[in-house]
Amino acid sequence: MPPPPAPDEERAAPSGERPRRARGPLPYVVAAVLAVVLVTVTVTRGGTSDVADQALGDQQLKIMAPADPGGGWDQTSRAMQAALQELAGRTEVYNVGGAGGTIGLSQFAQLDGQSHQLMTTGLIMVGAIAANGSANTLADVTPLARLTTDSQVIVVPAASDIETMDDLADRMRERLPSVSFAGGSAGGTEQILAGLVAKDLGLDPGDVNYIAHSGGGEAVATLLSGSAVAGISGISEIKAQIDAGQMRPLAVSSAERVELLPDVPTLRESGIDVELTNWRGVVAPAGITTEQEQALEDLVMAMTETDEWQATVRREGWGDVALAGPEFEEFLDDEIVRTTQIIDELGLSGAR
Template identity: 65%
Template sequence: MKRFLPYALAVVLAVALVVVTRTGDEASSAAEDLLGDRQLQVMAPADPGGGWDSTAREMQGALQDLTGRSEVYNVGGAGGTIGLSQFAQLDGQVNQLMVMGLVMVGAIAANEPEVDLTDVTPIAELTTEPLAIVVPADSGIRDPAGLVAALEADIGSVSWAGGSAGGAEQILAGLVAQAAGLEASRINYIAHSGGGEAVATLLSGSATVGLSGVSELKPQIDAGALRALAVSGAEPSEALPGVPTLREGGIDVELTNWRGVVAPPGLTDEERDGLEDLMAEMVETDAWAEALEREGWTDAFAPGEEFRTFVTAEIERVDAVVADLGIGRVS
């Protein structure tokens, strides 16, 4: 009898595994009506490890009970505009979603790609989060006042590692320079395709200051490798207790990063509405609530026409800011 117990246990475990897998693969009836037999795919238009990648993967977890198994894939480069260009070619494919946000709006303003956000279908805004300004733990810059002093002494010697050109990070660096009475165009900014690369540059000693979303930098801050100087929101971040806002640190700047989701062009009104409803269901799940708390994101859910109006206003606002800062090819 003892000879067969391991085999019997293995069979029981295998059956249990099959049941769990099949449950995770099953979509709700509403999702089946929308997607048919097509698997939901979510593009993160950046390399793994950044905010868009994290958002896509948290979406994947929160959507599991609604859509069944889904796939996340990465297309990095140029502030998401390479991914956007590819995504816009998926005409009419209702099973495709792409994460995007303020960084992409800025990259489009700076780089003027052939494809922009008018070529896709806005579905919903999801989250906002402040950016954090950090330095290596052994840096002589201890606080926002020290950062301003370093910029005033030699603005070009202070290198900033952040995301792609024209993104939220470069805009924030320029605004900090302006608040200090300096020319934003003189900022020594090192662009990267994602937050992970920017952190690596900073940790290698190849940059003075780093900027990224709080959720991207928090692990290195908690580990003691980086020190947070300030956060860019109107209020301190609960994820980084004790870290002041820029305004509290004497720098009159406020900027928050937002992220949302779009679908390809060519959808019917019913398909677009179905995806908006799917996102509305997703943000009500326990898994999404846990993701917001874990990542330090603020819920900013705004679907449909509200999001489309918001994106249009953000394009106009960011175009003006990028032009004022002399970033990219905008004049």
């Protein structure tokens, strides 16, 4: 495999008004380990917008997806790439997979002051930080914006004798460790959801047999091979296998049924009092100026209003929850506290 790209030497929510945020440290830690770049894709366009010029100067925009190809961060990064074509010109996406995004984060933290660098992030990374007992902190980056939400779906292979969420719950009650769940990284949304379901069933979340993967594609492969009893995934990541009849959806984790899977009940409809929705966002390196930060926020929020981005959101079934400025920082702080508490309660903390 090729080595990760070296840091560049040249430095560079809802609709309506979105205030800008004042940066501040976030008191939580994340792992620092070597990264591996797996995929690089470049798209070139002729011009850039004024807001892109303010944010990037003469640098090419680069977006890190801190996961292997095929998962939600990869999809989001490439959706950003497409939607930014007319705003930011030449744009590159590259993958750095592993450990719930914390490997990518440890590399991204080395890009101090480089305002032409972005990284996708979200709830999975927040959970991985707590679960891994990591060494770096989210103060090593500059949060810019929340972009989307994505409901989770619990599935089984089509050949499984488990027909409903009730069947899966009964199997879990009989012998929880025998029910293996395939999903994303340790401490991520999928493992949290599996733990919450077990807890609601009166079982020990620490006994959940969870098979972690660094990318959505790997988790799907594990399921299709029959190496796991059930799987948990973002709907957009596994919808193709559901449509092809390879997977049977049992329940979604959202408060209400989702448009992409209208016949699939929610967990609460299935008698399990659990609701959990994944969210994704974007950050820049630490060390950028206030002016660069605001220009990047302007660029990202302008991206969310493009026809290209809106079409992708509708096609993937993502929730459009664009949010920047102090409101996003407050949201992120709350998510860190809430998710760390859940990880601790479920016995998934790295300190365990």
